[in-house]
Amino acid sequence: MHTSGGTIADALAAIHKKDYVLPAIQREFVWKAEQIERLFDSLMQGYPFGTFLFWKVEPKTATQFQFYDFMLHYHERDAARCKELGKLPSHPVTAVLDGQQRLTALNIGLRGSMAVKQRGGWWTNDAAFPKRRLHLNLTAPRDPAEDGSVFRFKFLTEAQVERATDEAWFSVERILSLTDGAALHDMIEDFDLDKEGRKLAFGAADRLRTVVHTDPSINFYEEKSQDVERVLNIFVRLNSGGTTLSYSNLLLSIATAQWKKLDARAEINGLVAGLNATGRRFAFSQDWVLKAGLMLADIKSFGVKVENFTAANMGTLEKGWPAIDRALRQTVTLVDSFGLSAQTLRADSALLPIAYYLHHRK
16 A cells, blocks of 8 residues: 655654664664765755655564664664564554665764765774764855755764865754754854854755755655565565675564574674674685575575575574684684685685585584
């Protein structure tokens, strides 16, 4: 059923109240700061925002699965993954099947922050990850840039804003509390602008206020069936075109939904982080770890089809996971002792036979 939804402010309020949640089958947030900036420019220019696909999950169904919260304060090193939600509300919740990246981008841009490693910085240095919030230059010329952008949005640190004394950088999160023209006028008085500058600034700020508080941008289709297999098939079909879910994304999602005792997402992501932090440091992917897990568990099927992600296969993987985890850690520790690292290991797949040998010889 197609529904003409509410405003961006309404959607963010639903995210804040945990009425909008992310099902385990969703991938992690993958957008970069530049993509969020461009999304806000597109909204300001009135470009179509796209339609969302929501799944209305009844409380009884919700108890069978794991759900996650939306990213708010992204940190490339310390907080790059969504947090697991605990007990959900007693009323039905809305799981986002399509539109997570866009809604998360809005959530970060209007309520949160991004901390991405600066070029040349050390991963162990906290200062290499400065917190940046989304800002809009209220007085920037409206001449279209080469990429078609008109409004200048930028993630900036507080220090960068303070140094830019000749530009009127407005923290975008403030627009959530500025719901009328009078409040906008008072805000603009904080900037030392001439008459023309104030006029330009008010136009940009008022447009942003309209985009966030007035325009009914959140249009969606809602699936009400509680048949999880049907919902999963819808999700897979949605992601078979456009930016396709990787093998590891989908398998991790299914594993998370079907593992009974262990938290698949926490286990696998924790292993990836542990392997990459070993010795001279490595750069193994989630995809490599999952394929290694399938290989070591002697699961034969590798097709990305719903029917291949059976409860039996996922049960086998979960049962064997502690030993698989141990074998992979031993393998990486071993090759680190040989002097290998992310820079010198030419092919990660070369380690799979070693891991298989260690695992099966115990």
